[in-house]
Amino acid sequence: MQGGAVLALLVVAVAAVSAQGGEGYGHHHLxxxxxxxxxxxxxxxxxxxxxxxxxxxxxxxxxxxxxxxxxxxxxxxxxxxxxxxxxxxxxxxxxxxxxxxxxxxxxxxxxxxxx
Known part of the structure; x- marks a missing residue:
């Protein structure tokens, strides 16, 4: 069960980083x-x-x-x-x-x- 919790946290962390810099997620190009x-x-x-x-x-x-x-x-x-x-x-x-x-x-x- 502990391995599943670590994997879930890893997926959440990757999704948060992707949302910060990806196109269409609040990133503005001037x-x-x-x-x-x-x-x-x-x-x-x-x-x-x-x-x-x-x-x-x-x-x-x-x-x-x-x-x-x-x-x-x-x-x-x-x-x-x-x-x-x-x-x-x-x-x-x-x-x-x-x-x-x-x-x-x-x-x-x-x-x-x-x-």
Whole structure:
């Protein structure tokens, strides 16, 4: 008799779980309308400043229609800061890269032998 009670409880539990997530049991599906012809516009930025791992970087980007502008910088393993400014549009992309500081560790990107 005890086995029949366990089986009955198992059937009730499965039926309760099925009723929670199944179609037609109170589950509502919301459709989202996306207008792919809408004028694209966004802006974002982020910053990372972690002295423990020496991870220093930031980026921002802004888009308005077909024009996208952005900037990012990071501290490279050799100690120099790389700064990239970019602009992209219907005629292509343009990147301007510059470096600040001097290579301190002889790592990748330096002119010295770092091995």
């Amino acid at each position: 459709e989202e309308y996306v207008d792919y012809r809408a004028h694209p516009r966004y802006h974002y930025d982020y910053h990372v400043h972690d002295p423990h791992t020496h991870d220093f970087k930031n980026q921002w980007e802004h888009r308005d229609g077909k024009e996208t502008k952005g900037h990012y910088s990071l501290l490279q393993p050799d100690g120099r800061k790389r700064i990239v400014e970019y602009r992209a549009g219907k005629h292509g992309a343009d990147y301007r890269i510059k470096y600040e500081g001097h290579s301190e560790h002889g790592g990748i990107g330096s002119f010295g032998i770092g091995y």
